[in-house]
Amino acid sequence: EAGVAQSPRYKIIEKRQSVAFWCNPISGHATLYWYQQILGQGPKLLIQFQNNGVVDDSQLPKDRFSAERLKGVDSTLKIQPAKLEDSAVYLCASNLRVNEQFFGPGTRLTVL
């Protein structure tokens, strides 16, 4: 079974630029999550999708972050414009109905 795929794996941008991350969850997984993990911290939930609907985006900085999940499969997370404090690893995870979440390898973002 293929795991959660993410791209790119690394991205370096300058502040005020925009960036997008892509996630392909495990086939059949209805729930998809985007997390932000700052160095030395645990993952922090940004947004949760159930199929193509948003379940919770209360911690998503909506003035600069946006996310979508078209057709209930792939998802993209966008930051526009980026700030220095956005430097982090962005993790995508998915699960079916049971509670175990499967994480992708993440995208390491560096904002200069």
Next chain:
Amino acid sequence: QQPVQSPQAVILREGEDAVINCSSSKALYSVHWYRQKHGEAPVFLMILLKGGEQKGHEKISASFNEKKQQSSLYLTASQLSYSGTYFCGTEGSGAGSYQLTFGKGTKLSVIP
């Protein structure tokens, strides 16, 4: 609210045992444990559900005190491969949200 993990870091020699604790101030439905190696995605280890159901990992066990909202992860006869950062993720008492709040992590280093 973010669960509190202790200790923040621990160094073990191969064969020694370790206990990692996770404490929450809110009522919990479940506690999840993940291990993350440097530069990699978190990997699921264990889930403990309210009511006592437990799913485990070989040589690693855990407990969940529902009254105290605390969980402990027990690693026995540690191996070099146990090194990494351990995160607990807690799910609030609204069962079925499939939403986790992660602690800051406990860094475990196993040395020969």
